Amino acid sequence: MSQALEYYRSPARYLAARGLAAAGAGGGRLAGAVAGSVSPLRLVDRPAVRSGAPGMVRLRPLLSGICGSDLALLGGHASPYLTALASTPFVPGHEIVAETLEEAPGLPAGSRVVVDPVLPCAARDTPVCAECRAGRQNRCGHITAGALRAGLQTGFCADTGGGWSRSALAHVSQLHVVPEGLPDRQAVLVEPLACAVHAVRRAAVAPGASVLVVGAGTVGLLTVLALREFTAAGPVYVVAKHAHQRALAEALGATETLAPRHVARTLRMLTGGSLEHPDLGGDFLLGGVDVGFDCTGGAAGLDTALRTVRAGGTVVMSGMPSGAVDLAPVWFRELHLVGTYASAAGLPGGADARQDVPGPDFPEALRLAGRVAALAGFVDAVYPLSRWREAIGHALAAGRLGSVKVAFDPNRG
Amino acid sequence: MGRPGFVLEVDERTPALLVNEGEGARLERFPLGTRVIYPPDSLPGIRDVRAAIRHALLHPHGDDPLPALLRPGMRLTVVFDDISLPLPQMRTPDMRQLVIEQVLEYAAAAGVDDVELLAANALHRRMTAAELRRTVGDRVFRSFFPGHLKNHDAEDRANLTEVGTTRHGEVVEINRRAAESDLIVYVNITLTGMSGGSKSVAVGLASYRSLRHHHNVHTLRHSRSFNDPPKSAMHHSYDRMAGVLADNVRVFTVESTVNGDSYPPQVGFMNRREWEWSAADQASYLAFRKLNGMAPAKLRRQMWQRSYAPYGITGVHAGAPADVHPYTLAAVHRQQLTEVDGQSDIGVWGLPFICPYNVNSVMNPVLVMSLGLGYLFNLYRNKPIVRQGGVGIFYHPMPAEFHPVHHPSYIDFYESVLSRTKDPALIEEKYEEQFATDPWYTHLYRTSHAYHGVHPLYMWYWGAHALQHLGDVIFVGADRGAAARLGFRTASTLGDALEMARETVGSSPSITYHHSPPLALADVR
Numbered sequence: 001m002s003q004a005l006e007y008y009r010s011p012a013r014y015l016a017a018r019g020l021a022a023a024g025a026g027g028g029r030l031a032g033a034v035a036g037s038v039s040p041l042r043l044v045d046r047p048a049v050r051s052g053a054p055g056m057v058r059l060r061p062l063l064s065g066i067c068g069s070d071l072a073l074l075g076g077h078a079s080p081y082l083t084a085l086a087s088t089p090f091v092p093g094h095e096i097v098a099e100t101l102e103e104a105p106g107l108p109a110g111s112r113v114v115v116d117p118v119l120p121c122a123a124r125d126t127p128v129c130a131e132c133r134a135g136r137q138n139r140c141g142h143i144t145a146g147a148l149r150a151g152l153q154t155g156f157c158a159d160t161g162g163g164w165s166r167s168a169l170a171h172v173s174q175l176h177v178v179p180e181g182l183p184d185r186q187a188v189l190v191e192p193l194a195c196a197v198h199a200v201r202r203a204a205v206a207p208g209a210s211v212l213v214v215g216a217g218t219v220g221l222l223t224v225l226a227l228r229e230f231t232a233a234g235p236v237y238v239v240a241k242h243a244h245q246r247a248l249a250e251a252l253g254a255t256e257t258l259a260p261r262h263v264a265r266t267l268r269m270l271t272g273g274s275l276e277h278p279d280l281g282g283d284f285l286l287g288g289v290d291v292g293f294d295c296t297g298g299a300a301g302l303d304t305a306l307r308t309v310r311a312g313g314t315v316v317m318s319g320m321p322s323g324a325v326d327l328a329p330v331w332f333r334e335l336h337l338v339g340t341y342a343s344a345a346g347l348p349g350g351a352d353a354r355q356d357v358p359g360p361d362f363p364e365a366l367r368l369a370g371r372v373a374a375l376a377g378f379v380d381a382v383y384p385l386s387r388w389r390e391a392i393g394h395a396l397a398a399g400r401l402g403s404v405k406v407a408f409d410p411n412r413g
Numbered sequence: 414m415g416r417p418g419f420v421l422e423v424d425e426r427t428p429a430l431l432v433n434e435g436e437g438a439r440l441e442r443f444p445l446g447t448r449v450i451y452p453p454d455s456l457p458g459i460r461d462v463r464a465a466i467r468h469a470l471l472h473p474h475g476d477d478p479l480p481a482l483l484r485p486g487m488r489l490t491v492v493f494d495d496i497s498l499p500l501p502q503m504r505t506p507d508m509r510q511l512v513i514e515q516v517l518e519y520a521a522a523a524g525v526d527d528v529e530l531l532a533a534n535a536l537h538r539r540m541t542a543a544e545l546r547r548t549v550g551d552r553v554f555r556s557f558f559p560g561h562l563k564n565h566d567a568e569d570r571a572n573l574t575e576v577g578t579t580r581h582g583e584v585v586e587i588n589r590r591a592a593e594s595d596l597i598v599y600v601n602i603t604l605t606g607m608s609g610g611s612k613s614v615a616v617g618l619a620s621y622r623s624l625r626h627h628h629n630v631h632t633l634r635h636s637r638s639f640n641d642p643p644k645s646a647m648h649h650s651y652d653r654m655a656g657v658l659a660d661n662v663r664v665f666t667v668e669s670t671v672n673g674d675s676y677p678p679q680v681g682f683m684n685r686r687e688w689e690w691s692a693a694d695q696a697s698y699l700a701f702r703k704l705n706g707m708a709p710a711k712l713r714r715q716m717w718q719r720s721y722a723p724y725g726i727t728g729v730h731a732g733a734p735a736d737v738h739p740y741t742l743a744a745v746h747r748q749q750l751t752e753v754d755g756q757s758d759i760g761v762w763g764l765p766f767i768c769p770y771n772v773n774s775v776m777n778p779v780l781v782m783s784l785g786l787g788y789l790f791n792l793y794r795n796k797p798i799v800r801q802g803g804v805g806i807f808y809h810p811m812p813a814e815f816h817p818v819h820h821p822s823y824i825d826f827y828e829s830v831l832s833r834t835k836d837p838a839l840i841e842e843k844y845e846e847q848f849a850t851d852p853w854y855t856h857l858y859r860t861s862h863a864y865h866g867v868h869p870l871y872m873w874y875w876g877a878h879a880l881q882h883l884g885d886v887i888f889v890g891a892d893r894g895a896a897a898r899l900g901f902r903t904a905s906t907l908g909d910a911l912e913m914a915r916e917t918v919g920s921s922p923s924i925t926y927h928h929s930p931p932l933a934l935a936d937v938r
Contacts, residue, residue, distance in 0.1 A: 265828065266825070274853040
């Protein structure tokens, strides 16, 4: 038997969490924590996952992060669209640093690895789909087929387990060995960092382009880092609520940080153009930045990006989207709305933008995670599974509490 | 003969004194020994104003009578002070209307056809059609608007002209139509010593390129005070520019002055000294407090903005600007000058609901600063009423509220600049050009009713002298967030403010309350 946090199907709890989280958005500080408590999550002892399928490897998670998409799920924000891509009950946790419990080709037992959570054809033992063949495993068309039950990622699939447990399963192709000197607390950031690398590559930021990053949580901060590493972007403006977020964003290369209250107004001063006031809804710019990244996953964040990117510019949806947004700017300003999901494994020949072949994002993220000193303090709160309510509450209020990333250590407590 | 201004020393018999605080007022008990500066009694107004105007136009100072300057075929431009004067707005008919009507009558009689009317709004917002109509009157408005009655546009490059440069290198650039006219008749209303004279044309019709020579931190810090022209570096610059103008353009100015009747009869207690309040005044005050407190914010603002002052006109003088202005200043001093014996450790000011830039608008925090630390602090001659390093205590609720149409660049200044620095010199160096040349602000200034982009910076400079002089600034009853953004401390009561001031001026400070309205110009000996 293995201890795990299990997400189960419960419409009543789902709705209660959604209601309370919505109240939290209105200002109730405790509502977020309460939402964590009433959401359909429970601590259970369940049988350890068993491998058997070719290439599948049993893992012992060492550290697993709590991601914004996990919180959206627990708070009832996640889009119903995704319900077809998950199988319940499942163990959440897709930001995983783990130890392999059995040998696999080229990977001795006891290896410390990080997990690329995408569950493509290789993991499902299905014929290789066109997207996987092209190195775009994050777009795999067999995500609900094959040897595994539906699950867009590890952490959403009933068969693989997830990071919020003492036992999980992954295909060898999902695993990347963690270099010796890279501590777990930095290694656990590799997955979100790979997503940021992928998002930045998807955006094709032109040299000198002005960029807005909405949100300065983990995704936003890592996006700033990726922008500075992989593009020759000009000014990078970051919308950050809290002082520690502003400091980190600037340390990672942000040109300027903006308070959320007057983003359009402040950006107008920085980038020119005019500020317009519609009868309803927020102000918007005629003018603005070249590229905007929504790294909040919330409707307000995406709305901000849509209203502040110049005509013909690009808005990248880095966060898992939730809520309704007025898409009029996409139409009127002829914006490019770019989705970016997880990360891509790429092809052996490397990236080729002309052929829409992505670069291998995980290796780049691993390299960066070991090199950037500022990442060392990102994970500053680690909880045992038994204190999951506190952990979720902490993660929901991370910004206010001065944290960036909250994680579980399943082997503690 | 009215009584002169005087300084009251608060004793046991002194009643609570009226203190303005934005769109409200309170009665405040001041510590024993507090000095209170009152202006002279309101001077009697001229009974027949139209006759006085005619007399002034026909018997000018330093120039020929106006009719002698008018001839067929000439270009005549009549320029008038904009909505920033007087404060509060005056009851109609506006003095400018009466003067303009008489000037136009003489012009018509002389066969002058080419006449344009211009509001001298400089970098202020354009007056609306309704505001222009209220200022010049129906008859003039119907005859001239919109083709020949306009706001000056300080950003219309095609309609600006460089008249010359002063010996200090100051560029004099003004409205082309006015500069190319055979005669400018400038119609002024002077409320304080800073207005009128050389300022009228040199500032009212100027461009940013010209205004920046005197609207800057250095000049403001060396204008002590800007209500005392001989000691004001700003006025020295105006004078130099006026000299250049005089060599190139003929200006005939008509200046008038008002008495101290700043509030309508229903709140007449505001114009009177508290111990002389009648039972009716006391009842009015109580009714005012009750109604003002109960009124919704929007209605309250409307009530204040529509409390038109029943000013009496104390003088009308016309002629060459340099010859006219001394008469104007003398009239202002007769109404406002009060001798004060020495400085004190603490100065107290109650800020009213109105300043030059929130007429029919909102008094935002930056304007509160410029009203308190700019306009009212500088109501002195010789020395400020507070000693160097003393404490200024101001009353105003200072809500973080802005008029989005009138003050767009104020919002950006408040949010993006004051959050980084409050230092006027640094602000000038780092941000002035950006605000002054921002195309969006310029567009809104020219086509909407927005103050020029650089205007909030000027308002900050307006307080530069006080910021340098005062050791601490405390706002009673102010919004804490807004006051903190401006770099000031807040107190709930006068007692708390005085307690806080002890850190700077010790435990038994001398206090002077600069009572207003009506305005008093403290002549500090």
